[in-house]
Amino acid sequence: MKTLTLLFFGLLLCPMPLPAQTAEILLHNSADALSAGKDDYAVSLFRQAAAVGAEQAEMFYWTNVEKNSAAAPRVVHELAVYYKDKRNYDKAYLFYKEWLQYYPEDVPGLVACAEMQLMRDEAKDALVLYRKVLALDADNLQANIFLGNYYYLQAEQKKKALEDSYKKIASPTRMQYAGYRNGLSDIFSNGYNKAKGYLQKVLQLFPSTEAGKTLERIMILEKEMN
Structure with a gap:
């Protein structure tokens, strides 16, 4: 009996971890947050969704995010950083390039895009991007x-x-x-x-x-x- 009591209290003190949310649930909640104008929360949920289902997060951006919304470039940046960290340089380049559609003169974005092109053995395109960087920031x-x-x-x-x-x-x-x-x-x-x-x-x-x-x-x- 004493053993059962100790086991019971042990379970109370060390509860089982809750199952991780799926990308579908996170993206659904992100969509609701965007509709409610809660951009910070929506982007946070999107970041979590990308970590568990990057392809689903990509599709969500292309099909569910209004491209003229304030949240759109933030979502794109999350994907670019995620793929860069995963060393998927093709996808990272795609989304840094998409980021530059929103902010064509963003120096950190241009530098990141150039870095991805170097990793993809596209030195000539990196050269063009770095020249543009120096036109905006000669001390880069x-x-x-x-x-x-x-x-x-x-x-x-x-x-x-x-x-x-x-x-x-x-x-x-x-x-x-x-x-x-x-x-x-x-x-x-x-x-x-x-x-x-x-x-x-x-x-x-x-x-x-x-x-x-x-x-x-x-x-x-x-x-x-x-």
Whole structure:
């Protein structure tokens, strides 16, 4: 009897956990909250729904959320962050891009979208996005780092290709040598020099050792060119 009594009180003190709500219930309640104008509560419920049923939450956004409502971009942002955290970069990019439909000049949104494109091996599109970031915020550290490294690596590749091609000429003429030097000059002007500007900005914003080393290599090349 004593054992049964202890068991009874043990159950009272340690109640069984309630079953987790399904995505359907959470989204239904989110819809009710949106209708009642309780956006904060609706978004909170939507966040929970995405965690247990992301695809259902997506469909809810596309079919149940008024796109001109104040809650719409908040819901989109929840999906973008959820998929980024899950490393589903295709879906994260889709929803960051959707976010930018609402706020096309939002710098954090543009940076996040560019990050997703890098993870998707879409460097050229990331370049466009980071340029837009700098047009809005010239001191954005992440954009300056990316553009500095991008132009530096592009210049390195072009320089190597030019040098490899020139080395294949057994006895270059003066005209061929002049063409080679002009090619190097063009690569420096349109590649290394652009990288130099962005990396100098990086060092103004943050004491980056790597940016400093890259700048040193560019300075050495500049002396060689002259």
